Amino acid sequence: MAAPHEDPVLTEEESRNPYASASKWRHQESSAFARAAVARDAHSSSADTRGLSDFLKSSRVEPEQRPGTNGTGVFKPITISADNATDWPPARDGDAKEVLCGPLLNYRLMQGRTWHGSVLVVTAGGGKTQSFRPVLHLGRVEVAGDKQGLLEEGTATSGVEVSQTEGIRSNHGTEIQANCLYSDPRATFWQFPIACDMGETETKWAYSIGEVIYKSATKPRTNYFFIPALNESMRIMFHSCNGFSVGTDEDAWSGTPLWNDVMRTHARAPFHVMIGGGDQIYNDGIRVGGPLREWTSISNPKKRRDYPFPETLRRACDDYYLKNYIRWYALEPFAQANSQIPQLNIWDDHDIIDGFGSYVNDFMKCDVFRGIGGTAHKYYLLFQHHIAPPAATYTTDAPATMDGRPNHDPAQLKDTFVARQEWDQSYIVGSKPGPYVAEHSMNLYTQLGARIAFVGVDARTERTRHQVNYPETYDLIFDRVRQGLRDAANAGRPYRHLILLLGVPIAYPRLTWLENVFTSPLIAPIKFLNRRFGFGGGVFNKFDGSVDLLDDLDDHYTARTHKKERNAFIERLQTVCAEFSVRLTILGGDVHLAALGRFYSNPNLHIPVEADHRYMVNVISSAITNKPPPNAIANLLATRNKIHHLNADTDETLLNLFDKDPGDSKRTRESNNVTMPSRNYAIITENSPTNPAPPATAAEGTAQNGRNNVDGAPLANKFDGKDGHTFLHQGEVNAGTKHKAASPETHGRGNDGSLDCCIRVEVDQHDPDGRTEPYGLMIPVLNYEPGRYGTNMTHRGIHRHHRSRPETRATSATPSVRAASH
Numbered sequence: 001m002a003a004p005h006e007d008p009v010l011t012e013e014e015s016r017n018p019y020a021s022a023s024k025w026r027h028q029e030s031s032a033f034a035r036a037a038v039a040r041d042a043h044s045s046s047a048d049t050r051g052l053s054d055f056l057k058s059s060r061v062e063p064e065q066r067p068g069t070n071g072t073g074v075f076k077p078i079t080i081s082a083d084n085a086t087d088w089p090p091a092r093d094g095d096a097k098e099v100l101c102g103p104l105l106n107y108r109l110m111q112g113r114t115w116h117g118s119v120l121v122v123t124a125g126g127g128k129t130q131s132f133r134p135v136l137h138l139g140r141v142e143v144a145g146d147k148q149g150l151l152e153e154g155t156a157t158s159g160v161e162v163s164q165t166e167g168i169r170s171n172h173g174t175e176i177q178a179n180c181l182y183s184d185p186r187a188t189f190w191q192f193p194i195a196c197d198m199g200e201t202e203t204k205w206a207y208s209i210g211e212v213i214y215k216s217a218t219k220p221r222t223n224y225f226f227i228p229a230l231n232e233s234m235r236i237m238f239h240s241c242n243g244f245s246v247g248t249d250e251d252a253w254s255g256t257p258l259w260n261d262v263m264r265t266h267a268r269a270p271f272h273v274m275i276g277g278g279d280q281i282y283n284d285g286i287r288v289g290g291p292l293r294e295w296t297s298i299s300n301p302k303k304r305r306d307y308p309f310p311e312t313l314r315r316a317c318d319d320y321y322l323k324n325y326i327r328w329y330a331l332e333p334f335a336q337a338n339s340q341i342p343q344l345n346i347w348d349d350h351d352i353i354d355g356f357g358s359y360v361n362d363f364m365k366c367d368v369f370r371g372i373g374g375t376a377h378k379y380y381l382l383f384q385h386h387i388a389p390p391a392a393t394y395t396t397d398a399p400a401t402m403d404g405r406p407n408h409d410p411a412q413l414k415d416t417f418v419a420r421q422e423w424d425q426s427y428i429v430g431s432k433p434g435p436y437v438a439e440h441s442m443n444l445y446t447q448l449g450a451r452i453a454f455v456g457v458d459a460r461t462e463r464t465r466h467q468v469n470y471p472e473t474y475d476l477i478f479d480r481v482r483q484g485l486r487d488a489a490n491a492g493r494p495y496r497h498l499i500l501l502l503g504v505p506i507a508y509p510r511l512t513w514l515e516n517v518f519t520s521p522l523i524a525p526i527k528f529l530n531r532r533f534g535f536g537g538g539v540f541n542k543f544d545g546s547v548d549l550l551d552d553l554d555d556h557y558t559a560r561t562h563k564k565e566r567n568a569f570i571e572r573l574q575t576v577c578a579e580f581s582v583r584l585t586i587l588g589g590d591v592h593l594a595a596l597g598r599f600y601s602n603p604n605l606h607i608p609v610e611a612d613h614r615y616m617v618n619v620i621s622s623a624i625t626n627k628p629p630p631n632a633i634a635n636l637l638a639t640r641n642k643i644h645h646l647n648a649d650t651d652e653t654l655l656n657l658f659d660k661d662p663g664d665s666k667r668t669r670e671s672n673n674v675t676m677p678s679r680n681y682a683i684i685t686e687n688s689p690t691n692p693a694p695p696a697t698a699a700e701g702t703a704q705n706g707r708n709n710v711d712g713a714p715l716a717n718k719f720d721g722k723d724g725h726t727f728l729h730q731g732e733v734n735a736g737t738k739h740k741a742a743s744p745e746t747h748g749r750g751n752d753g754s755l756d757c758c759i760r761v762e763v764d765q766h767d768p769d770g771r772t773e774p775y776g777l778m779i780p781v782l783n784y785e786p787g788r789y790g791t792n793m794t795h796r797g798i799h800r801h802h803r804s805r806p807e808t809r810a811t812s813a814t815p816s817v818r819a820a821s822h
Contacts, residue, residue, distance in 0.1 A: 240589020
């Protein structure tokens with residue numbers, strides 16, 4: 001899609017590959033596409049630098065013969081030409097102030113009455129020393145009657161003059177000096193720490209960066225963002241999978257149109273935070289048209305595993321990640337959202353490469369995977385967290401970078417400045433490095449305004465095929481969450497909601513039968529033919545030779561290898577919810593469709609949802625940019641939507657959220673109301689206790705609270721004994737397009753402290769405006785009453801709780817598991 005504020009140098013179009021696939025599911029490109037990509041790149045010396053050649057002038061010299069294909073076992077890594085080895089790549093004179101990417105706005109935490117965040121810009125060129133230091137000007141904007149968050153003319157309070165055309169004059173307001181996080185001859189990363197006073201009402205802030213040069217004359221020189229009132233919670237936008245899998249026909253999907261809808265929604269009622277659930281960028285192309293193409297083409301798995309990762313290959317991969325981040329984060333309207341809505345991110349596999357962490361252990365420990373894991377982590381820290389990277393990453397030339405000892409590789413530090421790494425209290429840093437990335441996990445704990453706490457789990461750094469996170473990391477996370485909830489309660493400002501961010505869904509249909517097929521001994525002869533003769537090339541991945549999509553199945557919490565870890569995790573969360581009477585809502589992406597999973601108490605326990613600490617909604621929102629799976633896959637998943645037992649007291653299933661297909665389309669069969677194969681993103685807003693009371697004639701799905709009638713009398717629990725194939729509480733009634741959470745006029749306008757959740761689903765993939773259809777439900781607050789419904793924390797044998805409708809149960813019951821200790 002054409003980008004109105006795009007820098008021309010960053011958007012020169014590649015010639016479209018005729019083999020690009022618009023229909024294959026998930027990550028694997030067609031074999032024809034892969035062959036065409038190799039042929040195209042082999043005959044185009046400028047393919048790797050097109051679009052960024054003005055400021056990233058590097059060259060690659062590839063071996064004439066592919067390594068490992070002649071049977072000699074002699075590997076010839078990709079190298080950088082000697083002419084460019086010293087000054088790689090050379091910076092042009094006078095371009096040090098030129099902005100290559102940014103500004104990018106991040107949210108960190110709140111302390112007392114102060115909101116903390118940061119702004120990042122990337123400028124051209126650099127090295128050990130920088131020729132200038134940019135300054136950011138920050139001021140609060142007073143806008144009379146600006147209830148809709150529109151960018152109207154006003155005056156800033158800190159002496160900053162604002163107008164509709166000029167925004168902020170660079171010589172006024174609070175001045176913030178930039179911190180240099182990282183600089184080499186290609187680019188310099190400048191971070192500005194910002195702190196804003198919170199008020200009794202929502203405040204609007206403006207910032208501009210002096211002494212920098214934007215290539216585009218239409219790119220805003222002044223940007224605005226919004227901070228909630230001191231006694232209000234944040235309006236939340238959640239997204240995931242913000243990129244295209246290799247081989248996707250991007251023209252067929254109109255580029256990134258849903259970001260237009262995000263910005264339209266932001267203009268009506270501004271978001272205070274933008275939560276990225278992983279795959280904010282897709283780096284998979286590194287193995288098709290990038291420096292790992294030669295390595296990927298090695299047919300012998302042992303030779304591929306033993307392939308070295310020297311400094312020359314690290315440089316080439318480092319250059320790929322940098323260029324890809326700059327290209328993607330400069331695209332509009334995503335770039336506009338980055339500059340105006342504070343981000344809060346975790347990463348997933350595509351931020352590194354498809355399936356990272358879920359291939360077989362032997363292969364994951366190879367030099368190339370360890371090398372790209374470290375390189376991707378470097379730019380994940382810089383672009384997505386505004387944190388200085390480690391001084392060096394893994395290479396076979398300096399293997400000590402992997403063993404945890406301080407190591408400053410002279411080759412990587414040549415003409416390079418790296419700031420000291422600093423962590424603020426919003427991070428829960430793992431106690432030891434991951435098994436394949438020589439870095440510590442970066443989990444998040446912060447607050448999203450007055451009554452919402454947030455925890456984000458880094459489920460990628462420590463991931464293997466058999467674990468998601470170390471046991472010690474879970475202990476650190478739960479200790480931190482408990483401390484945060486306890487401190488808030490002791491201060492008389494208890495949190496009513498806890499939002500948990502995971503990279504993949506945790507309440508999702510089981511695909512064990514498909515795992516069994518892919519791992520069956522019957523597949524072995526086909527795998528042999530694939531290795532020897534290339535038979536079934538599109539079925540098997542290029543890394544460890546396993547069936548493609550098996551890495552995606554192994555990624556899921558519902559995979560059999562993660563089942564015990566998942567169950568213990570949920571049970572620990574249940575205990576926290578009961579201890580602090582806090583409602584847990586889970587955010588997850590990855591699967592490229594929309595759905596709503598729920599955990600809830602066994603109906604035979606007769607616990608109303610408003611008092612049920614086991615009731616947890618898993619908002620599954622994916623993808624905001626990537627193509628969805630075929631309709632048949634979504635329908636297949638819907639048929640697997642059984643009622644499962646997490647343990648004797650906890651059931652789970654998907655909600656019937658989709659009362660119709662978006663617009664006038666027909667995408668799913670009549671019986672599928674639980675999975676929607678369309679691009680989407682989610683909005684979550686608190687029905688603040690400070691809001692005016694809603695009308696007394698509230699309709700179904702719009703009740704002002706889930707516990708009382710209009711006259712204050714307790715509601716009879718008309719949902720008692722219901723299972724998850726029906727509505728479980730008043731906030732689920734009329735879930736879908738008719739729910740009050742789906743309407744901009746009523747979304748978040750209640751006052752019972754519940755959360756309104758709306759998933760906005762793309763109507764037409766060919767529409768560049770990105771029009772969406774909203775689907776909503778309400779998530780009630782938790783009023784846990786210890787002892788009223790038994791101990792509530794005992795997990796009894798499942799045979800004691802047979803259902804009156806056994807035909808709706810899963811075909812095999814999950815055995816009871818012990819409650820995790822604390």
